[in-house]
Amino acid sequence: MGSGNLTARAGGPQGLTQGLTRGPRPGPVPEAALSGPEEAALAGRLRAHVEHLASDIGERHLFRPGSLEAAADYVAGQWSALGLAVRRQAFLARGLPCANLEVELGGVELGGEGGGPGPILVVGAHYDSLEGCPGANDNASGVAVLLELARELRGRLGPAPSRRVRLVAFANEEPPFFRTPEMGSAVYAARAWQRREPIVGALVLETVGYYSDAPGSQRYPPPLSMLHSHRGDFVAFVANLRSRLWLRQAARAFRRQGLLPLEDVATLTAIPGVAWGDQRSFWQAGYRALMVTDTALYRYPWYHSPEDTPDKLDYRRLARLCRALAGTVAELAGAPGRR
Template structure:
């Protein structure tokens, strides 16, 4: 997850904005189903196996390989090779979208599962595999890539009505964030040029850190007035134009039987954090898109730090999130 510095909002501005939200933004808080509350049951055998695979991916990307970006080009290439190898190990065919960034060849990596009855409609599940400068990027974003790999593996035998693409994006982090050499920008622009009908994009972004202490969760103004102050949930985040996708996705997560807290927000893209990942690139092309996140800098003390290491991740809770996301993919795909 990348971000830009933002100005403080004055108290009067917040009050006005809250009033506008109350009038026009009910979608910020009114979502299908209810967030799970209560103790989390122990992981069962298959869940433990999934947990171990998720840990393996995070350790390999952020522990063994470490910082991976154009400035650490060899490591970026190694991480791409790891992603491709894991997808191929699952029996999936990987295509590449290469392009130049600062004179070096980088690539988005894609697996496509062709739809049966609605093949022209496309669902994209994405995560960026680069890390920010100076950090090994366990939560940001080896956690998202690990989820991407396991969701793709789970969907190997899926026969979706819609075409489903799993995409590992390069160059989400600075200095490429929201620039022409950001991997998802290149991808979304190409999709638009080809007149592809992307009906939903889900960005898997920092999904591995959770905390049970009151006050462990913060928000940009004015969201703190609406959401819990304990960082034990997974968040679904979209702009207003993608609120239908948000409702469908979080509804599928909550109906799917996975016992894990979830919160959702559809809000103006200008609120800090709302557009801080690859979903932003799809919004620029008019496609509906959302982000699934642990909220990164609003919760995680090691965000964009050298201490964002594999031992910080809660693999048990991350396992439950990935299980729930499997239900989201199935519903969006029209299984």
């Protein structure tokens, strides 16, 4: 998750909570519904992805190009093993080669720039880490979910959803590339806009693996602290004001899955943390987008530190998130039999 001084995209204090949508939080999910062999296997695969990226590879950034390339190869290899055609979007940053990677689901194969016709739903996560950090939660957790969504969605989308689903792994989200044209998602969103690709919305997975049931384990930037739970047991959907309809649609679909509590807000990007991620690149290009997050520094004590290691994460709840997002994406994509 990148950070920095942000500029408001809507005016006035009255906009701080405009578009806020909050539905009922699901009650406790029966343990039996989450501890079967399929759920345990999913949690195990998520852990294996995080451990490979954060421990076996470790720091992943352009100043360690071998590690960044190894992470990209791992992502591509996992998708290829599922029989998916992986496309690399190559670009230069600081004169060095790097790439975004994408696969497309829903019965349409990628065929060169832009793929096939029809509206597109993007799900993305950055695979680099901050210099000096192994990046287990930020953002191997997001990449792990992205990889497993490919597996989960194959059985949910069917042959002809009304929207194509693209899964995209971005390079260069972290400083010094954050908020620059060399940020991988900025390259991706700008090229999509230049090609007039009909992206109806994006879900950006950013630091999604840490949860706590302890009172006071969740903090917020003011003024949002008055509106939300102070237990870090939920996932958050965060959007800018222009994306509030997309947020409402996604939040309703996610809550219908009944697997994990959700807090959601559409608000000013001037609030620290709201625009700290790849969702900002889609906003800048004119697309709707939201961030899916555990709220990073507002909950996770080891954010942007060398202690951001795989042992800190809650893989059982990460598996719940993955399954809930698979159902959400299938619904948003208009898969047959979905709302």
